[in-house]
Amino acid sequence: MESARQFALIVCVAVSSSQAACIASTELDGLDGEDEVVAEVQQEVVVYNALTRNALTRNALTRNALTRNALTRNALTRNALMGNSLTSEALRDPESRELLSFIVSCALPEDQSIDVDVGRKTYTFVGELGLAPEWGKKHGSCGETCQEWVSACLLARVNYLGEHVMISLRGQNDALSSTRKERDRYDAPEATYYGNVFLDTQRRFACLAPGEDSIPRVCGPSLDDCVVDVVGDCEDVCDGPRRDGSFTNCHDREPIFELPCGTRIFPRGTDRYRSSVSVFLE
Template identity: 80%
Template sequence: MSTSQAACIASTELDGLDGEDEAVEEVQHEVVVYNALTHNALTHNALTHNALTHNALTHNALTHNGLMSNPFTKEALRERESRELLSFIVSCALPEDEKITVEVDRRSYTFVGELGLAPEWGRKNGSCGEKCQEWVSACLLSRVNYQGEHVPISLRGKHDALSSTAKERDKYDVPEATYYGNVFQKNQRRFACLAPGQRSIPRVCGPSLKDCVVDVVGKCEDVCDGPQKDGSYTNCRDRKPLLNLCGLRIFLPGTDSYKTSVSVFLE
């Protein structure tokens, strides 16, 4: 790895890449992170009105003042699962040179930036709009671990912060799945599609797709555009396509497409 930390990520760009077929840049960092976000922290408690309310969180800056000035957020941070979720939100949204320290019941907690997918959220008077929410959501979904275990994964996607090195792509060469959605909506949107050759996602879903924390909507090659040169997929949809007699993909009315997605590769 390029630094002594377990995850080595850097980005100073605010926006994702706009080109449909851009070359994979050889940059001096690797987008390898540990995943250990539990599904309970993501779904059961932490983004509900009993804990971190999605409106209170996204409408305010991801800063000490922004978090602690809101009574709902301040109260939520007393709960371990809320702190767990916030640590991953900060890790996904803010770059590695930023951190947030808060004090709850006379105990200090520090949340460290890592990926930098939405650095604008951490600025004074910042907030997290739809694009920010979808980038952070895709990152969060990609880092859920069914057992809550720390497993290194390579994250790739159409964002400057997700550029990868040739060394990383050689080491993490097993495509797993692509993740997308919006967990900050009242009714969370949590989707994944399977990489070529995969039939399950044991890291995220456990032994079965039946009760998975994400809705697995099919193969990435059917519901997304791509793969890109780094193996990632983009413009993924939330429904399986209907195939007509000519083999064309036809999606039902109301099918949503997400320009922001994160593809995961394993060793």
């Protein structure tokens, strides 16, 4: 047992030494972002959530790989959407339009919108948060980082009953900076969401806020058949919390053990997501 403790301490020292430069660099790089998080911004990041499970997981907009690629590899604009027969055909499905409305809301800023013709009817999809504004530019596309930010936003806005509930979204993205008034009003942490719903096999994850053991807004009465895989406690699988209460760098599996120095060891093959959205309720 003593030998095991000594070995663990040696590992801790080795890890600390090898990571010191990286940690210092990360902390320095993140100072401005931290200051901005607690600064007063012009608009609160409080949005409605009513995205249904079926619209996210089973609709034609993201179910077909060719359609999904056509969506992310091209600009999120009217011309790009209408110019691709697969995507325009998928938008005949009401659930596809529901998902697209939330994609546009998450990705584009509030001063942008997209008009799409489906048959003889025109639908308008309005931007709101601006987590991936580059996607809406001419010749734009949605790479991995864009996909993960939009995915985290979509997962955070699923509602088990399809009801409109106001939620506060926070995370390490300028578009998610919050006001003091917002933080005071929405002071009940719920969960943090992350993954990528644009992959062939969707990756949908969440971790629980400190002290929570369920997510009824998203999962309903049980975690067993939840639309997201609830990995565990955010304090175990993510970094943080940050000063606004959000978590970052979340893993898709729980650590197998923690060294005495606090370093967590995760199973081989564990993925980490830098883009995550933490939700707070009133």
